[in-house]
Amino acid sequence: MDPTTDYTGVPLATGASAVDLSVVVPAYNEERRLRPTLDAICAHLRADPDRWGEWELIVVDDGSTDGTAGIAAEAAAAEPRVQVVRSDGNHGKGHALRQGVLASYGRHVLVTDADLATPIDELDRLDKQLTADGTGAVIGSRAHPDARIEVRQLAVREWLGRLGNRLIQLVAVPGISDTQCGFKLFDGEQARAAFADSRLDGWGIDVEILRFFRRSGWPVTEVPVRWSHQPGSKVRPLDYGRVLLELIRLRTGRTGRTRRPAEGRRADLVVAGLFLLASFLLYKGLWADLDHGYLADAGSDQNQWEWFFEVTADNVAHLRNPLFTTLQNFPDGVNLMANTVMLGLSVPLTPVTLAFGPTVTWALVLTLGLTATAVAWYWLFARRLVRSRWAAALGAALAAFAPPMMSHANAHPNFLVLFMIPVIIDRALRLCESGRAGAAKDGERPGVVRDGVLLGLFATYQIFLGEEPLLLAAVGMLLFALSYAVVRRDVARAALRPLLRGLGFAAQVCLPLLAFPLYWQFFGPGSYHSVLHGDNAGNSPLAFLEFSGRALLGDETTADGLAMNRTEQNAFYGWPLIALAFGIVVWLWRSAVVKALAFTAVAAAFLSLGPKIRIPFTDVVLPGPWRALAHQPLFESVIESRVAMICAPALGALLALAVDRLTDRREGPAVPPRAHRIVGLAAIAAALLPILPTPLPVRDRPDVPPFIARGTYRSYVSEGETVVPVPLPDPGSAEALHWQSATGLGFSVPGGYFNGPWGEDRRGIYGAPARYTSNLLRDVRYGGQIPGIGPDWQAQARYDLAFWKAGVVVLAPQPNDAALYETLEKIFGRPGQRIGGVWIWDLPPAGPAGAR
Template structure:
């Protein structure tokens, strides 16, 4: 795979025009080179992996200032995502311990429950990390995922690049870093753990490409199917984005090299058929739940319109060394969705590499793929630097198709970043080969100059530490000590105030840090509306809206007899046994409103309580 041979390229010559050394197998004995070469390779790998781990520690270092006391700052409106993942990890750990169904639960959104396969339950990481959650709690698990996901994704891309695409260790290490620590990946650390855990995707791509080799199709197909199934249980939207990108790449490659692809089709089909069968066996039940099970939905209409601004591809990301958290804020949906921020120098560098290595079929196919993905990422209409041009784009039609109707188009920009990283790695690899061939008398000046230029181009992409915030008010001792247990019967719920929802999920954290021992109404999830379309949270009930308004404004609500009757009906629907109010910035207004709705409260431990 390293050499992409062209019919008109002389044997022994790279496509960049640099001749590779002609070494005959008879010139050296295998025993003379294998062990030293393996040891050198392993030392190089170890150094690269340690560098990635150090970089990941640099990016996430603030999370560990107080173990379990801080979380990534998602920016305006984005801090509830981490609390959601904490709840997921806590619930999956509970499911493992008690042998419950990890894909569906009634401990959130009582009594209807939540379909975790239709959400981002991350069962594929929650299960193996269950011991961490049991021992250290879900906050530590979530922070550990943020740190290790960046490291593991960069390491996986380095492994694939160094084994299959480039000869230079420097090129592979740089490419892996640009993939694992791309601006989009670093941005998604601010709340979207399912998008930064991409360490299986490069392995899936490499294994799929190895299907063109003769033999072992069944074994490779089984491994491929197993990896695909695991990635689906971690984050299937990221896998879907790369699936679309891979389809575009294969189509482009087939148009450029039809004879080669035609000859390889039987091998690919055999291996892919085995992989598909394996994945379906492993995912049959979870996928049925996702698309046809309780609380499933068929579309997410509120995401398909969010396309990227074309100018964002040349913008500097907020979390880069040269970036600013106050700049370019209008070019992305929010701070965690900077999927397309790659800076002018980096885009120019990738363009120069593409022109230089244009003879390579793989490079041309990568450029075509990047162009298609950029077009898809722009959404339904073209927007440039905040200006809505009104020019219609293909996504206007594609967004109506199944599966695509639930995709945020701007996220295709994440895969564009991977393509830019691969092009950069290919360019550095070709440059290193050219410098080795052109150096005379051991001069290092050319390498020094080239390295300086590369550093100047990539420096704006070096990430800064991700901002963090305290996890919030401590979970009440009433909850952590188990004092709540006499008040809540089996099959009933505890109502934390403020009511858990997408704007304030602190009530979910009460359950998460205690291992999800009790059910709560509402929550942060996507479920079906009356027509089966996706919506955030359950359809709002009057009591929820009344209490949410008080929590947001701090103004006590005027309560009528009709409000009291409605509250009794809502609490009966939620199967509530007790309402609990902990520390809150508007605790007085909330307590006075609840007293008016439910009668006088009692102070128990460190909470106000209404025993129903």
């Protein structure tokens, strides 16, 4: 996002790249003076095209009852760069200025009164000062010692005006001598931020805007100008009193204008409802049968996540340590903080899990989490990026429902539930907007302290939702910030200091809150230092051009050949969307935001190719940029293909910008003709249609064997003993975790599906370190061959079962169960018992020999 936009909800001008200067003229019953003013402005701007570049002149008719509207329309017909914005009534100067500025696209925005009391050629002075400052506001000041008052007001009128202005200074903006001069030049993006936040409709708008600039730390400079009192001026000395009253009403909240009109709230609700409906339709198969439904492409992950939710609820209910358990991988246990248990949701959802079971929690987290993620991106785009809520909604839909997101929607809620990421981005942008103006007595701007503290709290909460998504988000934010800083060095210089200070406050909040959990994660029982993912964890370049298996026009066979598995299809944006994004970037290239978004997406895509890039259809292998990060702390555990997920919000933002421009109803040089709009919208539809997600398929999950479901196992397991499923649960088959979570976690199991340490260097692996007996049973399960079982194998089995403190061994129906039964019969030297739909071997506390 653009660091110069404001946290209050500014819709960033998407056309700022095409317009260098916007001139806004509010007009109410100005038929006598308006046309000379417009002619003078146009003549001045045309006289030096190299200096002013692309410009637009926006006339805001504030419900005039005379011929003002017709005169403005005539000017627009004669000069296409003149545009007319009409109000539905006379609401006041503040309302008119707000309409005009928010309709502007300029890199700089000049507001000037219709009487042109300050001649238009004074713009040169203001522009020179604003260019020197880089950003901010420059006021044409009549009170400056070097100002030239060519035609004075009556002495009494002038004295009353000065008195009112001094009172305004004391109340609202100390240090600014002339708040009410109608000739002001602003940085365009900052002006749109300030006016989007404004609430006053009357004369007090000038003070409100200047206060906003002061609070944001943006420079406000007064420049002396020539000024002449114009007969018929609508400003009266008593109006300064009205300004003071407006400021009092502003402080008490009685302004009559809310920041989000009812129409906007209704649109927000409609968008949120559509996102919820889309999420529900994706998971309709799961919701249709919560007792037996299992996401077909989830592998063992649904069993794992339901177990995470259940064990967290059990730990909370019994006031046990939520960061560790021995219910899996007995007796060593599992470091839950080092696994993706999403304590930020699993803890608050404990009542739901206890009341309705972990499958309901799983379905809620997926459905509502995806909805919340889409709403959060919509909120950020509408607040920071575009005017049109529907453009923001379409961009957010792409960010939240992009093919990589839908791949993780099968199994990885930590990569689906990302609603805190837009909130964190917004708070970081607030820090970038802060400055030194109005510093508190402790030497820090209050906003920096507040925003830094909140950023720290938000980041802390995201840690408990997913650390890897936060790391990837930080990478994306860094890529955007670096590229934006190259394009807008002035903004970067102004933002750097408050950002660093705010990050310092964020760290001071995060570190105490996270000290113990992170210590437990990295140094506690079951901790590890990295996770092995193999050499083929990067994306193929072709993966960006193909469609994912579950996309509307996707092909599972093609996608499966280009991804690790169906839950890791981390690219697959499709060639139409890639081509569309390229076209948008070329079209809007002059925009600093577009350049930064493009760099972010391209850089993330290249990083996701991994440490080695294999050129398609050749044997050429090139070193990839990821090799510089592959063995760095934190990054060594990242599946590098996931870095391509950064592209989703970047592409969503580009899409929102394009749609906002194409659906803009204004006329002017920054807005494409109607025919071009139709073609552009058709191209967007054609690019998005192939990647529309389809409902996630569901299969029937196996029933829990009656031996477990009815609690029969309790007669065979003493305190401290385990149930040993055959084969032991692992990442490939973790149905035993469902046995546990569906029956109240009444027993522990060896093995399991989790991240834990392996070997002396504690390298992270998926599942428990293999033992001879677990490997033997795994080989028989998948190979169907029965090895020769002699005394050595029997002794090894007794040793392993004793290590696991096995109380009973359970063989459930499954492929190759006959071979498994024969193997177990040879290991134990006796047949099993058929009880409750399974074969069991009851074991005494001392080991497998003898009977209980």
